[in-house]
Amino acid sequence: MFIIFIAHVPHNPWKAWIPAAFGPSDATELFVFCSGMASAMAFGSLFRDRSFFLGTARTAYRVWQVYWAHVCLFAVMVTMIAIFDQMHGDDFYSTRLYTRPIFDDTARHLIGFMTLQYVPNYFDILPMYMVILMMMPVVMALSRISRWAVFAFIGGVWFLTQFDILQLGAEVREGNDREWFFNPFGWQIIFFLGFSFVMGWIKPPPRSWWLVLAAAVIVGLGVLTASRYGWGNFDWVIPFRRANRWLFWKTDLGIFRIVHFLAVCYLAWFVVGEGGKRLAMSGIPGRIVDVIRKVGQQSLAVFVSGMVLSQFMGAALDQTAERGPVALAWANLTGCAILIGIAYLVGWYKSEPWRREVVVPAKRVAEPRAEPRSEARGGEATSAEVRTLEPRTKGRAAV
Template sequence: MSEAATDAAPKRKKRDHRIDALRGIALLMMLADHAPQDVLNRFTLRNFGFADAAEIFVLLAGYASWLAYGRLILRGPPTGGWALGVERIVRRCWRLYLFQMVMLLVSVLTIRQWRHYSPVPVDFLEPELAHGHEWIWRVLSLQALPNNLNILPLYIVLLLAFPVLVFLWKLSPWLLAGASLALWGLVNSDPTLNLPNWLDPDGWYFNPFAWQFIFTLGMLAAIMAGKREGNLPGPLWARLIAGAYLVFAALQCFPYESWNLPSLRPLGDMPPADKSDLAIWRWTDALAILLLVQSSVTATRLSETRVGQALALLGRHSLEVFSFGTILDLFARLVMNSFGDGWIIQILVNVLGFAGVYGVAVWLDRHRRQAALMAGETRKEAREEAKKDRSAEIGDANP
């Protein structure tokens, strides 16, 4: 190949690891937050802002959904289009549903067995799930969503609604943003607008009619970043506002009492920002973080370090890491409840937890690479066979 041809060849776009790394951080924070006795949850996002890992997770779910399915739908046949996009969304939702069922069944059966040997507080398992079999149908039909097992059903509902969001966006991005904001506002004015939950008279803890807004914001952010090589527009004034808001949120939300420190809250003891209906304080917090990360060259460099790559590895396998982490959290809570939460238990639980989820991510990534390599070899063999067939046809045509 000539030097000119080499220069003219398009360069392969370098992967942006910031979103994966941020999602990896959110997964590790969830791992700590879901075990109340874990001392590490004193250092997670919920102590330094209105939002916590859940808002980051759903915001990035909307971002990733556009990259995975939105662009596929817009590409059109034969390599894309509505039919293929909807098919992949349904397959993904089915996978999410299976993981939800496995996590829930493992949780219920584990707690039922554990309490034969050691007392288990009632808040580990809703009373309706503790006895009998009526709960099985309720769980299978997503009518019953226990604590710590309610975010994947939210993701399923939002993902099933994703084609509607794409359709509205094609009509007008402002129509999509306005409709989504209006629905969020309606829910916050009337919290009874929710899906039913057999375990909670107030309905789903993550109200999907409210949480669709942060999912939509993630989708719109991905569209905007796609026009700028993966970067969100980050003018100085926007970054200053986002940074100032996060400083205010940290000062307002920090648990001074737990650290025996004098309060520095600018607004005093304000009412807690409602999580179920996604109070405005919460989604603005998550959006500010996304803006600062996706407009930062420094964040790009950090995501390419060894630590950043380890976090990105977790983020690329978020479903499996989250699900395995949820089961590990259950055992951590049971162990700490039965044997105490001293330093030896703390170190053991956290080392095994972090090593466990990272090991799962490494194994999955290696398996994915091997599958891609085998698929590449298969395609190469097919191309070689096709060349041989064409050569034979030419030979037959020219005896």
């Protein structure tokens, strides 16, 4: 979430140090992969342990939530950049964010947006996620046949996208055939890889130094072919990329992006240990891990907030004389701190503290005074009087 925020702050030099600057895969693959794992935990068990109907209903409810998050994100962003344009005196911000069509032809583009026919580039992650979620019941139905049926399906769908057979239009303007920047039929393979690991359809790879070496070689090739360290220092890189663009496609998720991402995942998994046991640290490092985990647990709320916050911080930086190191540090670190606060706030709301039972401490009841035995009762104490007098008698004996 922090990387996605930093990556979306306009003209942010800090982007030179995020993973996308060192290879073809980036935070998007990680986001989609982790979403697949989380979906397996949240929805996969319903399909497997309860019923196909309940799993489908729960998935549909999540699609409904994501859809309205997408709508609210767009409404807030368009309102914010309209304010920025008025302050700037032109259409600078709406043009920079590729949302100018909604201002120039509002009715057509508003209808197109609500029906997912108009998908601006900045607002394409959540629509992709929705389509992939809608594929989940199909995958779970195939899993009843065989896991190989699942792999054939997700692999076949991905393969068709590489030839532009499966794609979705992102424009309602005539003569413009722009497709969704993130083609869900290509990106679903990363999602369902994460999903398959949690469902147990794919077993974790062995911990082998040979695999570590192979993964390191792949990551090194990524640095050479997809970073400024390769583009500027080796003459063969640009011609190689032009001749093999299909390897690096982001829209349809080229094969080298997948292989590179899996290599990075393997190295990370090897470092942290099985089940992330090396992340179980104490002290400050442990607290940092807990904070990162909390932010990841509230991914939807933090993601939506980060998309808004990144543009706000970009506009704030535009007001500075120059984007010096102090201003950049303020924008990036403050934004990350706000996202942490949002994660904890949303987590608190989700815990529904108002539903917890309030434990009222028992009031101290004054000890009744021992009454003399009633002569009317023949000098014998009642059972209630005996219970009252016993503690006092024991107390005096102890003294």
